[in-house]
Amino acid sequence: MNILEVVNLSKRYEGFRLGEINLTLPQGYLMGVVGSRGAGKTTFLKALLNLVRPDTGVVRIFEQETREQSVQGLPPTIGEKVGFTLGGVAPYASRRLSQITATTQGFYPKWDEGVYQSWMARFGLDEKAKLHQLSPADQVKYVLATSLARHCGLIVLDDPTRGLEKDESTAMLDLFRELISAEKCSLVFTTSQIMDVETCADYVAYLRRGELIAYTSVDEFSRSFLLVKGRLRFLTDELESALHGIRVTEKGFTGMIKTKDEAFTTGCQIKEPRLEQIMVFLERPESRPRRAHEEAE
Amino acid sequence: MKALLAKEFRLTMSPWFLLVFLPLGLLLIPMWVFPLAMAYVFVGVMIVVWRDRKDHDLEFLATLPMSFVAQAKARAWTIVLLELTYLVVGMALSVVRFFLYPVGNYASMNTNLAFFGITLIMYATFNLIFLPAYYSRPYRTWWPLGGGTLIALLVGLGLTTLVAVLPELSLLNDRGFGNLGPQLGVFAGGAVIFILLSWLATNQAAKNIQKTQL
Numbered sequence: 001m002n003i004l005e006v007v008n009l010s011k012r013y014e015g016f017r018l019g020e021i022n023l024t025l026p027q028g029y030l031m032g033v034v035g036s037r038g039a040g041k042t043t044f045l046k047a048l049l050n051l052v053r054p055d056t057g058v059v060r061i062f063e064q065e066t067r068e069q070s071v072q073g074l075p076p077t078i079g080e081k082v083g084f085t086l087g088g089v090a091p092y093a094s095r096r097l098s099q100i101t102a103t104t105q106g107f108y109p110k111w112d113e114g115v116y117q118s119w120m121a122r123f124g125l126d127e128k129a130k131l132h133q134l135s136p137a138d139q140v141k142y143v144l145a146t147s148l149a150r151h152c153g154l155i156v157l158d159d160p161t162r163g164l165e166k167d168e169s170t171a172m173l174d175l176f177r178e179l180i181s182a183e184k185c186s187l188v189f190t191t192s193q194i195m196d197v198e199t200c201a202d203y204v205a206y207l208r209r210g211e212l213i214a215y216t217s218v219d220e221f222s223r224s225f226l227l228v229k230g231r232l233r234f235l236t237d238e239l240e241s242a243l244h245g246i247r248v249t250e251k252g253f254t255g256m257i258k259t260k261d262e263a264f265t266t267g268c269q270i271k272e273p274r275l276e277q278i279m280v281f282l283e284r285p286e287s288r289p290r291r292a293h294e295e296a297e
Numbered sequence: 298m299k300a301l302l303a304k305e306f307r308l309t310m311s312p313w314f315l316l317v318f319l320p321l322g323l324l325l326i327p328m329w330v331f332p333l334a335m336a337y338v339f340v341g342v343m344i345v346v347w348r349d350r351k352d353h354d355l356e357f358l359a360t361l362p363m364s365f366v367a368q369a370k371a372r373a374w375t376i377v378l379l380e381l382t383y384l385v386v387g388m389a390l391s392v393v394r395f396f397l398y399p400v401g402n403y404a405s406m407n408t409n410l411a412f413f414g415i416t417l418i419m420y421a422t423f424n425l426i427f428l429p430a431y432y433s434r435p436y437r438t439w440w441p442l443g444g445g446t447l448i449a450l451l452v453g454l455g456l457t458t459l460v461a462v463l464p465e466l467s468l469l470n471d472r473g474f475g476n477l478g479p480q481l482g483v484f485a486g487g488a489v490i491f492i493l494l495s496w497l498a499t500n501q502a503a504k505n506i507q508k509t510q511l
Contacts, residue, residue: 051359052510072365072509079362091357092308103307106300107361 003027003154003186009057011047018043018210030180032197033190035207036283041190042087083147084156093132108150116149136163157189173200194279222275229254230268239264245281256281301371317341324390328404332453335416338383339446350436369432369506373499380420401472406457410480411469414487419453421494429501
């Protein structure tokens with residue numbers, strides 16, 4: 001069963017367009033949504049959760065459409081099985097965890113206090129603490145504890161590793177893996193660090209300036225790009241338009257190309273990139289070559 | 298809805314919120330323009346909506362399995378409950394006031410049943426302006442709060458001044474329970490207007506919040 005299905009999703013703002021996005025996430029898998037700042041990751045999550053109105057497309061969670069006429073937010077039948085955080089916002093941060101939990105559990109008839117208490121103990125979280133007193137990692141863990149107490153089938157986390165030290169980040173990602181195998185839920189998280197998805201995710205959705213560049217398994221992701229290096233005489237128009245992050249010097253050019261466009265690379269050196277190299281090439285400003293006719297002008 | 302109302306009282310309001318009721322003590326001074334004392338309830342509403350912004354209330358609500366419509370209605374009912382509590386405390390203090398001072402209020406209308414009927418009309422006016430405007434653009438609070446308070450105050454001050462000044466309406470200005478029939482009539486009329494306008498305002502707020510995007 002697909003926990004999440006996104007079909008032709010798009011949303012336009014002034015100066016920014018998200019999509020169209022098509023992807024599916026099977027039950028029990030972990031998806032990382034990667035992109036630099038402004039790539040549209042949070043907008044994508046908001047569109048998933050029906051908190052912004054998409055211009056086109058359909059989102060299905062647990063095989064049920066998330067849009068009910070014009071009502072905003074997830075329909076309650078879906079919402080009670082989805083736990084999420086958005087944009088690094090910690091609502092009611094000045095309140096004690098006990099107050100927030102007591103309020104939250106009133107909305108969930110299937111709230112499992114035993115599960116909640118066991119995860120709180122495992123995470124070492126004190127209910128008397130105020131939310132803003134927790135570290136960023138502990139704030140995420142609190143969201144996880146409340147989501148697990150509700151037996152959520154899908155947990156959506158916006159940039160959960162932001163502000164974490166390397167070791168904290170790795171521990172958090174390991175925890176995600178543990179959760180989805182132990183609790184049989186699915187998890188979607190956004191990050192601007194591509195290594196985060198290599199550490200734990202099954203699927204990677206790469207967003208660049210609102211466009212879904214790739215959606216594939218993490219293993220296939222690094223195989224779906226090739227690093228290309230060559231002399232300028234081999235830089236054909238087809239190759240140039242297919243290259244990402246192209247850099248041109250007097251001696252030649254470098255760039256990255258999708259594996260499906262490998263046919264354009266005749267005469268060039270190609271090699272499989274490391275995961276972090278993909279992000280560097282996808283995100284770096286392009287330095288296009290000046291053609292003879294441009295120089296003449 | 299019960300859980301949403303519990304959230305309003307548990308998270309949105311703190312024990313400090315009870316301080317909002319302090320200005321009602323103004324009802325115990327000998328003479329004053331008492332509609333102003335009853336209007337301090339709008340400061341309570343202001344504190345609630347400003348706390349919303351500070352506490353990211355909309356973002357919190359978005360995580361709950363409740364429709365935005367139910368959430369807007371819960372907030373509207375909270376404000377109505379706050380106003381009614383303010384009214385009941387004000388009425389209790391006006392009874393104390395009746396036994397405290399042997400003469401009436403020369404500065405404005407006396408705090409009798411008709412006065413509280415007009416207070417209900419003042420609250421209804423505020424709700425009609427504030428609730429739909431607030432939920433058309435949540436977190437933009439100046440116009441809904443400022444506009445709602447100003448127009449409601451004009452209505453409240455205008456009607457109470459008319460009662461205090463016009464001899465034809467003097468039977469509504471008894472300092473106690475004299476002319477109870479006309480006073481009860483104004484109070485009942487105020488209650489009907491309050492229920493009707495608050496209901497209209499709540500429904501419009503619920504429609505407006507459906508257009509909200511986080």
